[in-house]
Amino acid sequence: MELLDNLALGFSTALLVQNVLYCFVGVLLGTAVGVLPGIGPTATVAMLLPITFSFEPVTALIMLAGIYYGAQYGGSTTAILINLPGESSAAVTALDGHEMARQGRAGPALAAAAIGSFVAGTVATVALAAAAPPLASVALKFGPADYFSLVLFGLIVSIALARGTALKALAMIALGVLLGTVGQDIYTGTPRFVFEQRELYGGIDFVSVAVGLFGVAEILRNLENEQTRTAIVSKVTNLWPTREDRRRIVAPILRGTGLGAALGVLPGGGHVLASFTSYAVEKRISKRPQEFGRGAIEGVAGPESANNAAAQTSFIPLLTLGLPAHPVMALMIGAFIVHGITPGPNVINDEPALFWGLIASMWIGNVLLLLLNLPLIGLWVRMLRIPYQVLFPMIILFAAIGTYSLNFNAFDVYAIAFFGILGYLLIKCGCEPAPLLLGFVLGPLLEENLRRALIISRGDPSVFLTRPISAALLALALAALVVAVLPTIRQRRAVVFAEEE
């Protein structure tokens, strides 16, 4: 069995002492930022990225990945205990989880979430290991035209899943692509939009963009209405679910895992979609739908499994195609590049130890999370008492130091302020920041492949339609665009009709 050999290689890498250690650090930090409202995994990964430059590539990626899925885990804790989802995908968990906590059943809710996440993480890791190699070998056949269409497809699909209007999400993507053109042109070396500043020749650093959009802008949002956080935390007693609970959570966990593993592959926040879909499915097929919203344990187990499975499988497009499915994945691309590895279909053959080590580490990370979360629940709850007046200066300061240490370039630090303000303004106007970051990271890829495809075809743009892979991807992108726009049209019609009556 080739899969077993590969996994053996993976585990032999992931079980090295320093890798287990940094996996632990990653999931620990991830849980912490998942628990703390006001700072998410994107800003954390962006801030810590510079620190990992001195690590071995595989160690760095293991730790960064740990932050990502650890945060999905931590987000559910606060959702259940104080009705405050630390991560967007945990919003569904709060519905029934917090209700259970109010009925004094916080323990079983937390246990259902933890067990569900662990099962989902384990299954999804195997799915990732099985699905990645065939996909990578398909991706190796891609030419520049196909790649261009693939990136375009990925960007369009990400808006279909984003909240807010499709028009604004589309504009955010285009703006991101546009800002990605700052710096020296790859083919001619001409410096573009640099205002004669040498520091800008290398382009705007994506870490500055991410820290500004997800760190500074979020802090400004939180400072709009300063409230003292009153954490009324229900006491957690009797963690172990009853026999009845155990019987009720098996099927939702399995269904959630399947849904999450499938939806996580989609670009643009598949994990949020996965948890919402899982909740809807459980409610529909339940014999007791009236219990949902009033503390149904299925409503915790299903979505929690779904979002954790999705968090694992969202690595599939990253590792096989070099396409990020989530802003954190976009930052991971940056981490690959910094270590001199081009993310994409070649990673699996060129860096087998890294590829399989990263996958194996996710399973180890899930074990660590299980050990870390259930016994230490009291510690995480206590962390909520850290006042925001201490937390936000720390985020800003660490962001500034971290970004500066990337290249010792003051412009990277100025860019945080610029993107913080731009992001704050646009978020206030109802735009989502994630599409901008995805566009920014993928923009250079889009331009490079567009120009390369046109050089090969001698300037004939029909190449994008005559190559079957490219044509199929463009058709899918168009379909996704129509789907994304349609509900808006319908809603607007509804508004218009309502007014005419």
Next chain:
Amino acid sequence: MQRHRSFPDVLAGAVFVLIGGAFVVGALGYELGTPTRMGPGAFPLLVGAAVVALGLAIVGKGLIAGEVISFGPVPWRAVAVIVLAVLFFGFTIRRLGFVPTTAVTALLTTLASARVRLLTAVAVAAGLTVASTLIFVVGLQLRIPLWGPWLGF
């Protein structure tokens, strides 16, 4: 038919038009090239035009049937103080060195909260300065001098 004007929509659209337009103007200053060999200006011109078009569409939609979003208050003090703190950090880190820059940046940032008392701010700033010096300079061996040339080092 009653019209829903949406100020946030118009504002967002205007930002897109403004930035997109600036890039279009800038792109025209670079070589555009031919389809076979696109010059450095071609791609930004295309994308810039797309951003302008999308921005105009958002403005148009905002004037006719906009999204109803409450814009909410703007914490001007926080905006000003945080921008100032970040710019200060970038400008002085090389000149003043790690410790003084970090201390001032931390103190400034703490003051972004309207509720903070001066004594708390000083305590938080001092704590953060010590912590970040230990983490970044001692722990992670970041090569930034603790005290910079402006202080005579």
